[in-house]
Amino acid sequence: MxxxxxxxxxxxxxxxxxxxxxxxxxxxxxYDITQEEALEAMMAAKKHAEDTDVLVNIAVVDAGANLKAFVRMDGSYLGSIDVAIKKAKTSRYFDIDSGELGTLTQPGGIIYNIEHSNGGLMTFPGGVPIKDKEGNIIGAIGVSGGTIEQDREIATAGAAALID
Amino acid sequence: MxxxxxxxxxxxxxxxxxxxxxxxxxxxxxYDITQEEALEAMMAAKKHAEDTDVLVNIAVVDAGANLKAFVRMDGSYLGSIDVAIKKAKTSRYFDIDSGELGTLTQPGGIIYNIEHSNGGLMTFPGGVPIKDKEGNIIGAIGVSGGTIEQDREIATAGAAALID
Amino acid sequence: MxxxxxxxxxxxxxxxxxxxxxxxxxxxxxYDITQEEALEAMMAAKKHAEDTDVLVNIAVVDAGANLKAFVRMDGSYLGSIDVAIKKAKTSRYFDIDSGELGTLTQPGGIIYNIEHSNGGLMTFPGGVPIKDKEGNIIGAIGVSGGTIEQDREIATAGAAALID
Amino acid sequence: MxxxxxxxxxxxxxxxxxxxxxxxxxxxxxYDITQEEALEAMMAAKKHAEDTDVLVNIAVVDAGANLKAFVRMDGSYLGSIDVAIKKAKTSRYFDIDSGELGTLTQPGGIIYNIEHSNGGLMTFPGGVPIKDKEGNIIGAIGVSGGTIEQDREIATAGAAALID
Structure with missing residues (x-):
């Protein structure tokens, strides 16, 4: 390094x-994800998506919320490229599951419409922080293309690959 | 493949x-619309708009969500140029009627505020996928300028022209 | 009116x-191009492109520099969509042949790097004003995909169709 | 395939x-790159970069110029993320080596300042089309972080991996 x-x-x-x-x-x-870890998390997520027959885009960002690794599965939604990247960034911007953030951004919520910041946030499930074995956040992974439950599950599988 | x-x-x-x-x-x-098909769909939509006295902008995008054909009717809203293009792109980005997508993006919806992705999505009616006779999605058409019911009807007429 | x-x-x-x-x-x-005129100019340009075997994108803007008609020929460059639209807008923004404007924007030129304005100008040939029979500028046409000579020739043929 | x-x-x-x-x-x-091909080209480029001790970002876009795969090497320039992606897109937008395009965009060149189109083009070396064995362009690869000669060499090595 x-x-x-x-x-x-x-x-x-x-x-x-x-x-x-x-x-x-x-x-x-x-406290920053390495390229090998980013690729490992991405490929683990990709494998989980393939095993469950879901077509997704997968993005991994580093501790600086910068794109570190990305793959777009054949036949996945065109619109999911940007959504996946934004989910990963959103998750690292606030060190939170993107879906959890979304519970706070609803009308009347304490950070209503925070989606307008940072070039656009995605605040529904599919973006999760990536931690190292000591629990430090070293990046985040964003998945888009399936249902929000599938996206979150695939993202979680990707993040888990670095700890297991 | x-x-x-x-x-x-x-x-x-x-x-x-x-x-x-x-x-x-x-x-x-x-699975990609040709220029002749794009113009045919656009002109069919235009005719439908004229027959029903509605002033609209009509955009057709290809399978890659790239602008393929466009026309702006005299006297239609200036703001509808971008709305029509974004409706078409939104429809192709997620292979869905833009209005159906909008039922999922409301407050509390599962993909609330996804409109902040892809440079801005339009998630109300008026964008519909264009399919070939075998049912493959080859592009999308977006219409803006009338009521949302009129916009959807005109867009649907345009898409239908390639199948009838 | x-x-x-x-x-x-x-x-x-x-x-x-x-x-x-x-x-x-x-x-x-x-002093504003109608939809029929815009389509006529566009189709005349398209025919000229086909007759001379050039694959281009063709954009027509109205007197307000707003997109009025557009078509993308099959197999033309992806990057030419935006270039064609910007050529047409550039031509109408300053009522000038885009290539002529480019002679003024070179290093040392009197409007050096004006390309940074208006969301990006294209200042090489291929954008020409569209005039009515009285010589009033009613819009502009932009063509991209061929050589700059071909682009200008095709754009000129499109604009000429409304006068001949 | x-x-x-x-x-x-x-x-x-x-x-x-x-x-x-x-x-x-x-x-x-x-005529479109698959995810496996995109990853193969990316990893071949990465290996070449590692073998020659160059820290780069590597982006692969598909036939629609959409991001298909990406990796950022540890310690590479932050600014190279966007440069690598734009090099790949530029190469596919005009089906050309990004550096060759740059010879035409210099002051006095025939397409001077075309960089202002398409959200920003990169017209120096490091972006090359990816072809299949029959010579069809199926995407492009962009590399940024080394010298322009290194970037081009690494990109070329990535593209070549699908043919050898």
Missing amino acids: TNCFTLLLSNGLLVLTLLMTGTSVCAQNA | TNCFTLLLSNGLLVLTLLMTGTSVCAQNA | TNCFTLLLSNGLLVLTLLMTGTSVCAQNA | TNCFTLLLSNGLLVLTLLMTGTSVCAQNA
Whole structure:
């Protein structure tokens, strides 16, 4: 990990000591999903979708809510590309299940119409945070194309792949 | 290609005959509206609007939800240009009557505020998928300018022109 | 039509003469392209494109630079949808051949990078004003998909159809 | 086309009959990249980037210029997410190497400032069309993060993976 290594050098002696202990210094401190983890979560979600015969788009964003991995299944809805990406971003923007956020955005809700922010939020189920084994949020996954229950289930399966 | 194969099965005997001749079967399976079909649907919708004295904008998108044909009737609302195009795109994005989608996006609905995706969806009546004679979705048509009942009726007339 | 009437008054004697002939004066004085004219220009451009074997997108805007008619030929570039529409709008925004405008927008030019305005201008050939028989600009036509020479020629053929 | 063939086999006897006719039913007519092909091209590009120690974002779009697959390598530029996607879209919008397009968009070039269309084009190297074995364009791949020479090389390696 280039960034990590650069940091180590700039931190000098202490860092070298840490390295010698064999502790995985960079990974768990960054609280950021790696490309391999993003692909693993995405492919696990894809497998779950295929096993349950649902055609979806799957997006994974990193800790910065930036797109990290994406796949669009053949025959899935065209409109779901953007919905999947926005579900993932929404989930990481507020570290919440996108569907839970939606309970607060209804008319009369405490954050009514927050969907207008951030270039458009998606506040129905299908976006879930991705955590590492210590429970730190390292990104989020968004799924769109099936029913909202299917989308949430597939997204959850993707996120779970990094913990199991 | 699943779509292709499904069609083959549903066409039964005829298809087998075609295969034996070595004809390129799938050509007709491209599932995309042609320019002539798009203009035909648009003009049929326009005629229906004129016959019923309604001033509308009419947009046809292809299978990729890209604008394929458009006409703006004299005196129709300026704001309906974008609404007509977005109705057509919305219908193709999710392969659904835009009004039906709208029943799911109301407050408390399962996909509340999905309108914030894809650069803006229109989820009231007036956008309908365009199908070929075999039932494959090849595009969509969006109409705006009249009442929602008129818009839907005109759009439906346009889509029907390719089947009758 | 109020606008039309106001205009008639301001034009004095000539107008009165016209009125006495019983001609439908106002239609052509509104200085706005009709739907029939827009479709006629578009179809003339389309025929020219077909006759010369060029695959293009063709857009016609009205006097208000609003989309009035559009068609996308099968197999034409996906990217040309937006380029054709923007060429037509650019031409009407400044009542000029889009290619002529481009001679002024180069580095060092008097309106360098004006392309950043109006949601994006296209300042190379292919957008031309549409005039009525009296020389009034009533809209514009934009063509994209061929070489810039072909695009301009096709657009010009479309605009010419309303005068010939 | 791998998917097609796999499907055919899984469908048993009728399909075998079809295959024996030797007709290429599915493959060459679809002209659209499958999810498996998109992932294969993306992973081949990623491997090439890793082998040459370049940190990039890699985007694959389908025949409709819609995002089909994406991965962001750890430590690659944040700004390259959008650049990679736009390079892929640009390449498919005009069926061209993005860098070749850029030779025409320079000051004085025949399509100067076309970058202002389609929500922003990227006209320097790193976006290349993806073809099937028959030469049909089925999508495009965009790479950003390295030098333009590296980006192009990595994109080309990704596209080549579907032919070799």
